[in-house]
Amino acid sequence: MSFDYKRGVLHAENVALDRLAEQFGTPLYVYSQAMIASNWKRFADHWPAPHKLCYAVKANSNLAVLNLLARLGAGFDIVSGGELARVIAAGGKASNVVFSGVAKSREEMAYALEQGIYCFNVESAAELERLNDVAAAHGVIAPVSLRVNPDVDAQTHPYIATGLKANKFGIAMQDARDVARRGQALAHINMQGLDCHIGSQILSMSPFLDAADILLNLVTDLRAEGINITHLDMGGGIGIPYQQENTPDVSTYLHALQERAEKVGNLTLLLEPGRAIVGNAGVLLTQVEFHKPGADKDFLLVDAGMNDLMRPALYQAYHDIIPVAQHEADKAIVDVVGPVCETGDFLGHARHLSAKEGDLLAVMNAGAYGFTMSSNYNTRPRAAEVMVHGDHAQLIRQREVLSDLWKGEQIMEMPR
Numbered sequence: 001m002s003f004d005y006k007r008g009v010l011h012a013e014n015v016a017l018d019r020l021a022e023q024f025g026t027p028l029y030v031y032s033q034a035m036i037a038s039n040w041k042r043f044a045d046h047w048p049a050p051h052k053l054c055y056a057v058k059a060n061s062n063l064a065v066l067n068l069l070a071r072l073g074a075g076f077d078i079v080s081g082g083e084l085a086r087v088i089a090a091g092g093k094a095s096n097v098v099f100s101g102v103a104k105s106r107e108e109m110a111y112a113l114e115q116g117i118y119c120f121n122v123e124s125a126a127e128l129e130r131l132n133d134v135a136a137a138h139g140v141i142a143p144v145s146l147r148v149n150p151d152v153d154a155q156t157h158p159y160i161a162t163g164l165k166a167n168k169f170g171i172a173m174q175d176a177r178d179v180a181r182r183g184q185a186l187a188h189i190n191m192q193g194l195d196c197h198i199g200s201q202i203l204s205m206s207p208f209l210d211a212a213d214i215l216l217n218l219v220t221d222l223r224a225e226g227i228n229i230t231h232l233d234m235g236g237g238i239g240i241p242y243q244q245e246n247t248p249d250v251s252t253y254l255h256a257l258q259e260r261a262e263k264v265g266n267l268t269l270l271l272e273p274g275r276a277i278v279g280n281a282g283v284l285l286t287q288v289e290f291h292k293p294g295a296d297k298d299f300l301l302v303d304a305g306m307n308d309l310m311r312p313a314l315y316q317a318y319h320d321i322i323p324v325a326q327h328e329a330d331k332a333i334v335d336v337v338g339p340v341c342e343t344g345d346f347l348g349h350a351r352h353l354s355a356k357e358g359d360l361l362a363v364m365n366a367g368a369y370g371f372t373m374s375s376n377y378n379t380r381p382r383a384a385e386v387m388v389h390g391d392h393a394q395l396i397r398q399r400e401v402l403s404d405l406w407k408g409e410q411i412m413e414m415p416r
């Protein structure tokens, strides 16, 4: 475990979190390099070449995280031109990048073509036409995988279910053949793959395997028509235990996919894990400002809010909240809430905690969709980020200063 109590104080690897709070202030994201690397190896060890792993950048896009993964041989799944620029700035190779996303602009397509990415995951017939146009203007051929929506229920929170026909993502099953034929006919498109991403925080293997079976049948059908599909990308979505939930066993899942693909033959597999690589490798450190008694229950007001960690407000997501310093004081039931002026601004409801002003708390499993979803709402500077490696801790993102927050803004000139 990368986050453990030693001598009564919570540590990230060998570094005490109270020391980091003192040095860098709070709210503070702290990541464990060893945990990220070991999560990555759990996938890579069961995924022999030519199969590819493309880390989903949106889960945690800090340059230090991307650089670590690039050095471990990762490819990357991006959803914007900005994410591609980050991958390149972090030392990742464009040739290992797949580009997902429902509404790619012409500029983003051109940039990705110039950089020579591995594949575009195309989500609609209109996107295919636009990509063909942009590739023609550049005199190149765009490598394409069609993102198909297999209409399987991932049984996750509705905001992170993406593989139902009611969702905006992907091409409906009944249209997939027509779009693939069109791709085959277009001069600047190379139809080479199929992909899907059915949702996030998925806790059982069966929706993934149902989706794989649906897509593998489509691979066979398209090949019979002379459309030579050579790769299948099953997206991300593997859940992590936020509350001791059972989660799919990675090696079992990866082997099940390989076994199915071998039956079809000549197929390179791709996966796009995000949360499963970084989720449990980060905590958000926060300090208690006040303990405020309420009519029905007490509140712990802390210095991290929904602008720092949006998941509870957005998805009613659960994160364990534990004290940095272990102690024996009597616990009470409290709501842990932030300073932001919204009732939805909470980190945890009805938690069994005892903490007083100045105490430090760690919000666990905050490595994925934590900092990347943070904002400046209420004109709050975004948190600093630190990476720990053994005994060593390094600042990997400075805390914003107030003047950063109105950079680029201008007061209106008054007409005379």
Ligand SMILES: *Cc1c(COP(=O)(O)O)cnc(C)c1O
Binding pocket: 056, 058, 059, 077, 079, 100, 101, 197, 199, 200, 201, 235, 236, 237, 238, 272, 273, 274, 275, 276, 368
């Ligand atoms: C968000 C996303 C992922 C990563 O999902 P996780 O649940 O974090 O593994 C992968 N692929 C696509 C297309 C995504 O949008």
